[in-house]
Amino acid sequence: MNLIKNAARRFYYKLPTRYRMGREYRALRKFLQEAQWWSTDRVAEWQLQRLQAIVRYACDNVPGYHALYKDAGIAPSDIRSLADFKRVPRVDKKLLRDNLADFTSRAIPQSQRIYVTTGGSTGEPLGFYHTRSNHVREAAFLHMSFERSGWRPDESLAILRGAFIGSEQQFWEFDRDKNQLLLSSYFLTERSYEQYIEKILAHKPRHLSAYPSSATMLAAMILSRGEAGRINFQTILLESENIYDWQREKLRAAFPNAKIFGAYGHTEQAVLATMCERSEAYHVWPFYGHAEILNATGNEAQEGESGEAIATSFWNEATPFIRYRTTDFVRKGASHCAQCGRRFQLLDAIEGRLQEFIVTKTGRYISMTALNMHSAVFDRVRQFQFYQDTAGKVVFKVMRKEGYSESDSHMIQRELCKKLGDDMELSLAFVEDIPKTSRGKHRFLEQRLELAYGD
Numbered sequence: 001m002n003l004i005k006n007a008a009r010r011f012y013y014k015l016p017t018r019y020r021m022g023r024e025y026r027a028l029r030k031f032l033q034e035a036q037w038w039s040t041d042r043v044a045e046w047q048l049q050r051l052q053a054i055v056r057y058a059c060d061n062v063p064g065y066h067a068l069y070k071d072a073g074i075a076p077s078d079i080r081s082l083a084d085f086k087r088v089p090r091v092d093k094k095l096l097r098d099n100l101a102d103f104t105s106r107a108i109p110q111s112q113r114i115y116v117t118t119g120g121s122t123g124e125p126l127g128f129y130h131t132r133s134n135h136v137r138e139a140a141f142l143h144m145s146f147e148r149s150g151w152r153p154d155e156s157l158a159i160l161r162g163a164f165i166g167s168e169q170q171f172w173e174f175d176r177d178k179n180q181l182l183l184s185s186y187f188l189t190e191r192s193y194e195q196y197i198e199k200i201l202a203h204k205p206r207h208l209s210a211y212p213s214s215a216t217m218l219a220a221m222i223l224s225r226g227e228a229g230r231i232n233f234q235t236i237l238l239e240s241e242n243i244y245d246w247q248r249e250k251l252r253a254a255f256p257n258a259k260i261f262g263a264y265g266h267t268e269q270a271v272l273a274t275m276c277e278r279s280e281a282y283h284v285w286p287f288y289g290h291a292e293i294l295n296a297t298g299n300e301a302q303e304g305e306s307g308e309a310i311a312t313s314f315w316n317e318a319t320p321f322i323r324y325r326t327t328d329f330v331r332k333g334a335s336h337c338a339q340c341g342r343r344f345q346l347l348d349a350i351e352g353r354l355q356e357f358i359v360t361k362t363g364r365y366i367s368m369t370a371l372n373m374h375s376a377v378f379d380r381v382r383q384f385q386f387y388q389d390t391a392g393k394v395v396f397k398v399m400r401k402e403g404y405s406e407s408d409s410h411m412i413q414r415e416l417c418k419k420l421g422d423d424m425e426l427s428l429a430f431v432e433d434i435p436k437t438s439r440g441k442h443r444f445l446e447q448r449l450e451l452a453y454g455d
């Protein structure tokens with residue numbers, strides 16, 4: 001039985017991706033191929049039609065939305081412009097989590113619902129429903145995006161992310177059918193470094209798909225040994241976490257020939273922003289979802305201003321997300337990309353979850369993106385993590401490298417205090433280990449405070 005299964009699997013993965021993924025995938029790609037070059041007006045018109053259809057669908061099939069809109073006095077026919085859409089009430093994770101049955105569509109039979117959950121590395125995870133189409137559509141968008149970097153779906157790939165856990169003895173696995181080298185992000189240490197490198201050199205994967213934190217850890221180890229360029233990835237695809245500037249710098253130094261390509265999205269599939277061929281700004285896909293960036297007063301942020309991403313998915317039929325508070329903060333960029341010409345809203349930075357901010361005594365929120373950790377001051381720091389459980393106080397946990405001395409502590413204190421400001425107390429703590437999250441990510445800030453924004 002297993003033999004047959006294995007043979008079938010092998011045959012399946014021999015098929016080119018476009019056949020394997022099916023008709024819906026091919027049709028969506030064909031649409032995106034053309035639509036990505038549409039004018040601003042044409043994109044807006046398409047979005048408005050989708051939003052009208054989704055609000056109507058939710059009103060007709062999803063009791064939670066029906067009740068919400070009735071209470072707000074909004075009928076689907078009231079939405080005649082994108083400005084009208086802003087009157088639709090927002091929903092948040094708590095509302096959906098506590099009332100999942102009511103926010104699930106009656107139009108999708110139980111047998112077609114697939115239960116999925118978000119990571120929940122910060123706060124409680126959120127569970128909801130997808131259908132098989134979600135997987136196929138997501139692949140179409142991601143593949144279209146990644147191809148801008150030179151990546152191709154059927155080429156060899158190393159994966160350094162959370163899905164494969166392995167063990168200290170068996171930290172890798174080679175999937176022959178998919179041509180993928182799976183590397184555990186949990187066991188990459190100074191001790192296992194050489195074995196990781198050997199595995200990569202033996203299989204020579206053309207591309208790397210990784211958490212930014214894991215890829216940077218590998219880069220830091222490469223750089224500390226003076227082995228820049230020893231591994232030659234053509235592209236490094238980064239997802240699931242923010243990419244800090246200091247991480248990009250380390251990656252560029254360790255992998256001088258690799259194109260670094262980032263994607264920002266969620267399990268909720270309501271917003272997707274990816275880089276382009278020519279720019280490292282995030283381009284929000286206007287055909288994936290409708291994204292608003294709202295500042296603390298609830299108004300659309302200006303260019304250069306940060307705000308929370310409020311997203312509406314164009315493709316979630318089972319559990320629709322309509323004006324959904326992602327709790328992610330992003331910095332708004334230009335309204336389109338001058339480099340590639342796509343009329344996509346740009347994001348200059350993904351600042352991350354509210355739980356990735358440090359809060360000062362006077363209530364200022366400091367984004368982790370604002371703390372540049374790429375400085376000689378941190379040369380003798382192997383790994384670090386901020387820890388906060390009191391407003392105005394933060395602990396900087398340090399795993400020391402050999403040769404670390406008191407003068408390093410002084411320099412770090414001075415450097416960080418300058419950035420954190422006078423309304424912040426910083427203390428250092430030396431630790432032997434910084435545990436990863438259950439999904440194998442490294443967290444740069446453990447935020448124990450419940451932070452609120454704009455409520």
Ligand SMILES: [Zn+2]
Binds near residue numbers: 340
């Ligand atoms: Zn562009």
